[in-house]
Amino acid sequence: MDYLAGLNEPQRKAVEHIDGPLMIIAGAGSGKTRVLTYRTAHLIDKGVDPFSILLLTFTNKAAGEMRHRIETVIGSQAKNIWMGTFHSVFAKILRFEGERLGYTSNFSIYDTDDAKSLIRTLIKEQNLDDKVYKVNLVLNRISNAKNRLIGPEQYLNSPVLEQEDRYAKIPMMGQLYKLYCTRCFQANAMDFDDLLFQTNILFRDHLDVLHKYQHKFKHVMVDEFQDTNVSQYLITKKLSAVHRNICVVGDDAQSIYAFRGADIQNILNFERDYADLTTIKLEENYRSTKAIVAVANSVIARNKNQLKKDVFTSNEDGDQIEIIRAGSDNEEGRIIASSIFETCQKEGLHFSDFAILYRTNAQSRSFEESLRRLNIKYRIIGGLSFYQRKEIKDVLGYLRFVVNQQDEEAFKRIINLPKRGIGDTTIAKISLTAAEQNSTVWDVVANINQFQGVRGTAPIEQFADLIKSYKLMVEVEQKDAYEVASHVAKTSGLVRELYEDKTVEGLARYQNVQELLNAIKQFVDSEENEDKSLATFLQSVSLLTNADTTEDPNDKDKVTLMTVHSAKGLEFKHVFLVGLEEDLFPSQMMLQSQADLEEERRLFYVAITRAEKKLMISYAESRYQFGRLKSCEPSRFIDELDSTYLKMAKTPEKKDTSNFRPVQKTGFVEKSTSASAAQLIQKPKQNTNYQHVPSTNFVQSDPMSLAVGQRVEHQKFGFGTIQKLEVNGAERKAHILFEQGVGEKTLLLSFAKLMIIA
Ligand SMILES: Nc1ncnc2c1ncn2[C@@H]1O[C@H](COP(=O)(O)OP(=O)(O)OP(=O)(O)O)[C@@H](O)[C@H]1O
Numbered sequence: 001m002d003y004l005a006g007l008n009e010p011q012r013k014a015v016e017h018i019d020g021p022l023m024i025i026a027g028a029g030s031g032k033t034r035v036l037t038y039r040t041a042h043l044i045d046k047g048v049d050p051f052s053i054l055l056l057t058f059t060n061k062a063a064g065e066m067r068h069r070i071e072t073v074i075g076s077q078a079k080n081i082w083m084g085t086f087h088s089v090f091a092k093i094l095r096f097e098g099e100r101l102g103y104t105s106n107f108s109i110y111d112t113d114d115a116k117s118l119i120r121t122l123i124k125e126q127n128l129d130d131k132v133y134k135v136n137l138v139l140n141r142i143s144n145a146k147n148r149l150i151g152p153e154q155y156l157n158s159p160v161l162e163q164e165d166r167y168a169k170i171p172m173m174g175q176l177y178k179l180y181c182t183r184c185f186q187a188n189a190m191d192f193d194d195l196l197f198q199t200n201i202l203f204r205d206h207l208d209v210l211h212k213y214q215h216k217f218k219h220v221m222v223d224e225f226q227d228t229n230v231s232q233y234l235i236t237k238k239l240s241a242v243h244r245n246i247c248v249v250g251d252d253a254q255s256i257y258a259f260r261g262a263d264i265q266n267i268l269n270f271e272r273d274y275a276d277l278t279t280i281k282l283e284e285n286y287r288s289t290k291a292i293v294a295v296a297n298s299v300i301a302r303n304k305n306q307l308k309k310d311v312f313t314s315n316e317d318g319d320q321i322e323i324i325r326a327g328s329d330n331e332e333g334r335i336i337a338s339s340i341f342e343t344c345q346k347e348g349l350h351f352s353d354f355a356i357l358y359r360t361n362a363q364s365r366s367f368e369e370s371l372r373r374l375n376i377k378y379r380i381i382g383g384l385s386f387y388q389r390k391e392i393k394d395v396l397g398y399l400r401f402v403v404n405q406q407d408e409e410a411f412k413r414i415i416n417l418p419k420r421g422i423g424d425t426t427i428a429k430i431s432l433t434a435a436e437q438n439s440t441v442w443d444v445v446a447n448i449n450q451f452q453g454v455r456g457t458a459p460i461e462q463f464a465d466l467i468k469s470y471k472l473m474v475e476v477e478q479k480d481a482y483e484v485a486s487h488v489a490k491t492s493g494l495v496r497e498l499y500e501d502k503t504v505e506g507l508a509r510y511q512n513v514q515e516l517l518n519a520i521k522q523f524v525d526s527e528e529n530e531d532k533s534l535a536t537f538l539q540s541v542s543l544l545t546n547a548d549t550t551e552d553p554n555d556k557d558k559v560t561l562m563t564v565h566s567a568k569g570l571e572f573k574h575v576f577l578v579g580l581e582e583d584l585f586p587s588q589m590m591l592q593s594q595a596d597l598e599e600e601r602r603l604f605y606v607a608i609t610r611a612e613k614k615l616m617i618s619y620a621e622s623r624y625q626f627g628r629l630k631s632c633e634p635s636r637f638i639d640e641l642d643s644t645y646l647k648m649a650k651t652p653e654k655k656d657t658s659n660f661r662p663v664q665k666t667g668f669v670e671k672s673t674s675a676s677a678a679q680l681i682q683k684p685k686q687n688t689n690y691q692h693v694p695s696t697n698f699v700q701s702d703p704m705s706l707a708v709g710q711r712v713e714h715q716k717f718g719f720g721t722i723q724k725l726e727v728n729g730a731e732r733k734a735h736i737l738f739e740q741g742v743g744e745k746t747l748l749l750s751f752a753k754l755m756i757i758a
C-alpha cells in the first residue's frame with residue numbers, strides 16, 4: 001500500500017506491528033498521531049473489522065480528523081471505528097449498559113456548573129459554613145477521589161483522608177461526597193469523572209459486560225497516553241486483557257495534566273504490566289524548523305524527571321525565534337495583531353496559519369480587541385463557549401428535563417423560567433422532599449397536590465402539564481431532536497421572553513437560541529448521526545471538550561486563540577506564544593514545588609513545539625491583573641531558551657515615528673558567549689549580536705489604531721472610511737473611500753495626515 005511510503009523506518013515498524021502490546025514514546029511532532037492513523041488504516045486493510053477497533057483520542061475534533069484521514073485511505077469503513085475521547089466512548093457504553101448500575105439510558109451528564117450547584121445545595125442543606133466548605137474545594141476533593149477510584153464508602157473509611165479533611169477543617173467532606181453521589185444517582189445523572197469512574201465499576205462488578213467488550217475490541221489504541229489518569233489506564237488495561245493488542249503513543253515531556261490526576265507513572269507501569277512489550281522510539285521531528293526544535297530541546301533538557309530522547313529534524317534551519325517586548329498587555333495585542341496582518345500580506349498566508357497561545361483564558365481580551373480593529377477574523381477555543389451561555393443552557397435545561405425528569409439541576413434551572421412565581425423556598429422544598437422520600441423531583445412535581453407543605457400549586461401544575469406534553473412528543477410520537485427542541489423553544493416562553501427584550505444583548509441572546517436550533521437541525525440532517533433523538537444530541541453537546549469547536553466548517557480562515565493546554569497535538573505555521581512573564585507562565589498559582597515547575601516547563605515545551613515555521617514569544621512589562629496594574633518581569637523560561645536561536649524584536653515606543661523598513665531575513669548568528677537571553681531582554685539595544693526587527697507600526701501619530709472599517713478625516717478629502725491597508729516594502733498605503741462624491745483614494749501613510757474619528 002502506498003500509505004506506507006509516507007512513513008520512516010520506525011514509524012513503519014509501528015504501523016506493521018499488529019500483534020501484542022506496543023508502546024511508542026516519542027518527541028513532539030515525530031509522527032505519533034500519524035502512526036496511529038495509518039496503523040488503523042493498515043489494520044482494516046489487513047481485514048480487521050472496524051467495529052472491533054477502539055481508538056481513544058484527546059479531543060472529539062482529533063477523532064473526527066483521524067476518521068477523515070483514515071477514510072481517504074480505506075474508504076467509508078472508517079465510519080465504523082469506535083473513536084473518540086475517553087469520555088465520549090465510555091458515555092456511549094454506559095448508555096448501553098448503565099442499567100446494570102441502576103441508571104437509565106437517558107442519564108444526564110452534569111457539567112461543572114451543575115456539579116457546583118448541587119454541592120452548594122448540599123452545603124446549605126447540611127447547614128455547613130460555605131466559607132469553610134468552599135464549593136471548588138469540595139468539588140476538587142470529589143473529583144480527585146473519583147479519578148483515583150475511591151468511592152464514598154472507601155473515602156469514609158480511610159483514616160488518611162479523614163486526617164487530611166480534619167486538617168483542612170472540612171471533617172464533613174466524606175459525608176458530602178456520599179450525599180453528592182446519592183443525589184447524582186437519584187437524578188439519574190453522572191458528572192464527567194463518573195463517566196470513567198462508573199465504567200470502572202461496571203467492568204469490576206459485571207464481568208459478563210467486561211467480557212463482552214474485551215472480546216469486541218480486538219485492538220485498543222490510545223493517543224496522548226502521557227495524560228491518562230489511573231481510572232483511564234485501568235479501563236484500557238482491562239479492555240485489552242484478552243486480545244492483548246494495545247498500542248499507546250505519548251511523550252512524557254508533554255505530560256501536562258498532573259493537576260487533573262494524569263500520572264506519568266502509567267508509562268512506567270506499562271512496561272511492568274506487559275512483559276512482552278515492544279517499544280519503539282521516534283526521534284525525527286517532521287513538524288518544525290531546526291531553530292524551533294533546538295530551542296524546544298534546550299528547554300526540556302532542564303527537566304530532571306524524564307525519559308531520554310534525542311529529537312532532531314531534517315527540516316530547514318528556519319528563522320530565529322523572535323522575542324517581543326511590549327510595554328503593556330494592550331500593546332502586546334497590538335504588536336501581534338499588526339504582525340499577523342503584515343505577514344499575511346507579505347507572505348500570502350492565511351489567517352488560519354496563525355495561532356496565539358496563552359497560559360490562561362483571561363489573556364485573550366487584548367488580542368481580541370486588536371484583531372478586531374484590524375478586521376482579522378479569529379476564533380477562540382475554550383473559554384466561555386457557546387454552550388456555556390446562559391440562554392443556551394436555559395434551553396438545554398428544558399431539553400434535558402424532557403429527556404430525564406430525574407435531572408434535579410435541570411429542574412432547578414427551569415422550574416421558574418420564564419418567571420411563574422415559584423419561589424426559591426418552594427424549589428428547595430421540592431428538592432428536599434424528593435431526596436427524603438428517595439423519589440425524584442418529577443414525582444413530587446407531577447403529584448404536587450399530594451404533598452403537604454407546598455403552597456401555591458397552580459403554577460407547578462402548569463409546569464408539569466407543559467413537561468408532560470413535551471414528554472409525549474419524545475416518548476410516544478418519537479419526534480426527532482429538532483422537532484422537539486423548536487417546539488420547546490417556542491412554547492416554553494423562553495424565546496418569547498428574549499424576543500421581547502429589545503436591547504442589544506437581548507437580540508444577541510435571541511440569535512444565539514436560533515443558532516442552537518440551527519445546530520440541532522444540522523445534527524438531525526447529518527448522515528453521520530443515525531440516532532436523531534434528543535437524548536443523543538444532548539449527549540454529544542455535553543461531551544464537547546475545551547479543545548472542540550462547534551463552528552461553521554466553511555468559515556475556517558481564522559486566527560486561532562487558545563490556551564496551551566488546548567493546543568496539545570495541534571500544529572500551526574506561525575505561533576505567537578504570549579504573556580511569558582513570571583507569575584503568569586510559569587503560573588504562580590500552580591507553582592508549589594519542583595515537580596510543579598517541571599510541569600509548567602513541559603507546558604512551555606508543548607507550546608513551542610506547536611510551531612512549524614515561525615515562533616514568536618512575547619511578554620509585557622505591565623499588565624492588568626485582578627483589576628490592578630502590575631509591572632511584570634520576563635519569565636525565567638525565556639532565559640532557558642538557547643540564545644543562539646533568538647533575536648529581539650525591537651518594540652515600538654510610544655512616539656516612534658521612524659519610517660518603516662522591511663523585516664530583513666537573518667541567518668543564525670554566532671552563538672553568543674557573552675549574552676544570555678536574560679541580559680538581552682534587559683539591554684536589548686546594546687547587544688550587537690542580535691538583529692533588531694524594525695517597528696511594525698502603520699502611521700506616525702497613532703500607529704496601531706488604523707484598521708479596515710475605521711473612519712478618518714483628511715485635510716483635503718474630508719471624511720472617509722478605510723477599505724484596505726497595504727504594505728509593500730517600505731511603503732504603507734491605505735485605500736480610503738471618501739464621502740461627498742470624492743470617491744476612493746489610495747494614500748501613502750507616510751505622507752497623508754489623517755485624523756482618526758472615534
Ligand atoms: N514520515 C513522515 N513524512 C512526512 N511527514 C510526516 C511524517 N511523519 C509525520 N509527519 C508530519 O509531521 C507532523 C507531526 O506529526 P504528528 O502530529 O503525527 O506528530 P506527533 O508526534 O503526534 O506530535 P505531538 O507530540 O505534537 O502530538 C504532521 O504534520 C505529520 O503529517
Ligand SMILES: [Mg+2]
Pocket residue numbers: 032033034223569
Ligand atoms: Mg500527536
